[in-house]
Amino acid sequence: MFPPHPALRGGSMAGSERGLRGLGAGTGPGPGCPWHGAAPRRSGPRPPGLRRPEPPVLPELPVLPELPVLPVLPELPELPEPPEPPEPPELPELPGRAAAPGLGLLPAPRAPPRDDDRVPLAELSLMNKLIHTSLVESKQHVEILQRDPNSPLFSIKTFEELPLKKELLQGVYMMGFNRPSKIQEQALPLMLAHPPQNLIAQSQSGTGKTAAFVLAMLSRASASEKYPQCLCLAPTYELALQIGQVVRAIGKFCTDIKVNYAVRGNRVLKGTVLEEQIIIGTPGTTLDWCFKQRVLDLTKISLFVLDEADIMIDTQGLSCQSIRIQRALPNSCQVLLFSATYKEPVRTFAERIIPNPIVIKLREEELTLSNIRQYFMVCQSSDEQYRALCNLYSSFIIGQVMIFCQTRRQADWLSGKMSRDGHQVAILTAELTVMQRASVIQRFREGKEKVLIATNVCARGIDVQQVTTVVNFGLPVDEDGEPDFETYLHRIGRAGRFGHRGIAFSVVQRETVQLVRKIEEYFQTTIKQLDPYDMDELEKLAAE
Numbered sequence: 031m032f033p034p035h036p037a038l039r040g041g042s043m044a045g046s047e048r049g050l051r052g053l054g055a056g057t058g059p060g061p062g063c064p065w066h067g068a069a070p071r072r073s074g075p076r077p078p079g080l081r082r083p084e085p086p087v088l089p090e091l092p093v094l095p096e097l098p099v100l101p102v103l104p105e106l107p108e109l110p111e112p113p114e115p116p117e118p119p120e121l122p123e124l125p126g127r128a129a130a131p132g133l134g135l136l137p138a139p140r141a142p143p144r145d146d147d148r149v150p151l152a153e154l155s156l157m158n159k160l161i162h163t164s165l166v167e168s169k170q171h172v173e174i175l176q177r178d179p180n181s182p183l184f185s186i187k188t189f190e191e192l193p194l195k196k197e198l199l200q201g202v203y204m205m206g207f208n209r210p211s212k213i214q215e216q217a218l219p220l221m222l223a224h225p226p227q228n229l230i231a232q233s234q235s236g237t238g239k240t241a242a243f244v245l246a247m248l249s250r251a252s253a254s255e256k257y258p259q260c261l262c263l264a265p266t267y268e269l270a271l272q273i274g275q276v277v278r279a280i281g282k283f284c285t286d287i288k289v290n291y292a293v294r295g296n297r298v299l300k301g302t303v304l305e306e307q308i309i310i311g312t313p314g315t316t317l318d319w320c321f322k323q324r325v326l327d328l329t330k331i332s333l334f335v336l337d338e339a340d341i342m343i344d345t346q347g348l349s350c351q352s353i354r355i356q357r358a359l360p361n362s363c364q365v366l367l368f369s370a371t372y373k374e375p376v377r378t379f380a381e382r383i384i385p386n387p388i389v390i391k392l393r394e395e396e397l398t399l400s401n402i403r404q405y406f407m408v409c410q411s412s413d414e415q416y417r418a419l420c421n422l423y424s425s426f427i428i429g430q431v432m433i434f435c436q437t438r439r440q441a442d443w444l445s446g447k448m449s450r451d452g453h454q455v456a457i458l459t460a461e462l463t464v465m466q467r468a469s470v471i472q473r474f475r476e477g478k479e480k481v482l483i484a485t486n487v488c489a490r491g492i493d494v495q496q497v498t499t500v501v502n503f504g505l506p507v508d509e510d511g512e513p514d515f516e517t518y519l520h521r522i523g524r525a526g527r528f529g530h531r532g533i534a535f536s537v538v539q540r541e542t543v544q545l546v547r548k549i550e551e552y553f554q555t556t557i558k559q560l561d562p563y564d565m566d567e568l569e570k571l572a573a574e
């Protein structure tokens with residue numbers, strides 16, 4: 031149970047109000063308020079009231095073991111409604127990524143509310159797709175493992191070097207792609223080669239995989255043949271639709287090439303003759319179309335794309351269904367497999383599904399603690415943690431900050447408190463739909479909010495480049511109360527992406543100090559203790 035601020039519990043507010051006022055909070059977003067926007071760092075004398083209050087002002091807060099549920103939970107921030115799904119033929123042009131169209135098949139599915147913040151990989155992937163409106167440039171080299179020494183291997187530096195028809199080049203230009211991404215430089219010549227090559231490509235989200243295989247599908251599909259020739263499988267309905275969106279955008283000038291979706295809700299009757307050259311689907315419905323409805327003839331498929339292989343194998347049933355589909359394809363069918371990771375289970379799966387592949391890997395930029403300064407502060411209670419946070423913010427943080435909480439309730443509590451103190455705070459928890467989460471992240475990226483309070487939903491995979499400060503409002507722990515090292519790394523790793531020098535503060539309660547020591551030991555790192563009331567020390571840090 032997370033103890034609410036006494037002011038929320040009714041009764042006497044005197045102690046805590048005085049404490050907060052003493053710190054400049056609780057009086058609205060005036061200039062004295064430490065959370066007031068991203069106030070430029072003070073150059074003159076520090077305003078009064080930010081120092082440690084006189085001892086009697088901050089009485090020991092009684093330990094309240096059995097406090098009731100928070101009587102007042104803050105409203106979730108207002109989120110824009112997801113755009114109305116357009117009908118397939120009138121899809122808007124894609125400047126970058128847009129929300130997947132609803133296909134007119136089913137209402138856009140809403141994520142059911144969950145009690146925890148474990149985010150399914152497919153959701154995380156969709157969120158990444160929605161927020162990656164531009165290419166993620168990687169500093170890593172592309173690694174190529176080639177089985178067949180006779181197959182040609184060359185890379186390209188321009189799209190014009192590829193055997194692309196002019197309508198496709200027009201599509202590429204319209205997308206604003208000036209040159210191929212790192213993975214595309216290597217993968218595209220192989221994908222478009224004659225004879226066709228089987229390929230496994232692994233690179234992190236946003237590096238241009240989808241655009242690459244969409245180009246391959248549009249290039250291989252023959253508009254004059256009115257039957258399915260390219261089949262692309264994705265783990266979920268939303269991910270399948272998202273790929274279709276890219277096909278429409280890049281294939282804008284290939285007007286004779288049509289797409290159909292083998293996804294739930296898109297019913298086809300036995301005897302239907304599919305005329306679309308490209309089918310994008312989920313494994314289950316695709317199997318249904320192939321073997322139950324018998325509308326999809328796999329023997330005529332010449333290009334098979336398996337996207338998000340790591341998610342396929344992580345989701346029960348999908349990998350087996352994909353293998354069944356692959357087994358029914360002709361031997362001559364080109365197979366392309368994409369994955370954000372290429373660990374052992376993906377490798378084993380890939381080997382079963384794709385004969386003699388060339389493997390291209392673009393290693394993910396590794397999270398490291400070496401460029402992140404780490405500090406911790408010890409507090410007696412959650413209210414004191416809040417005051418420490420206020421002090422930190424007023425003396426140290428100028429730009430944007432991500433604050434991680436362990437539970438949604440704690441995040442709600444903190445966001446409520448800060449909002450009541452007049453701050454523009456965004457909150458990101460698993461109860462939001464993927465679209466809402468993407469919208470929250472986008473607003474934060476655009477600097478519309480300075481503070482993003484998140485549970486672990488956002489601890490991994492999502493980069494906000496300008497964030498160099500992360501606060502742990504309590505340390506991440508596993509079910510046994512032991513430190514969750516991986517989550518700690520992913521949380522504070524947010525601050526040090528793209529070679530930035532980041533800083534991470536963990537504001538912890540006294541009972542959990544030993545967790546700090548365990549984290550230090552585990553990562554062989556130093557986490558320095560700070561006095562949350564020593565403003566001089568905090569300001570010195572800011573100057574470093």
Ligand SMILES: Nc1ncnc2c1ncn2[C@@H]1O[C@H](COP(=O)(O)OP(=O)(O)OP(=O)(O)O)[C@@H](O)[C@H]1O
Pocket residue numbers: 126127155158159162163164165166205206207208209210211214233234235236237238239240241242370
């Ligand atoms: N060559 C390019 N030049 C500029 N932008 C590109 C290029 N290729 C792709 N993009 C853009 O970069 C973003 C990410 O590309 P893409 O979706 O293809 O990456 P991905 O690796 O498939 O990511 P995810 O796994 O999240 O789908 C998209 O907005 C896409 O339009």
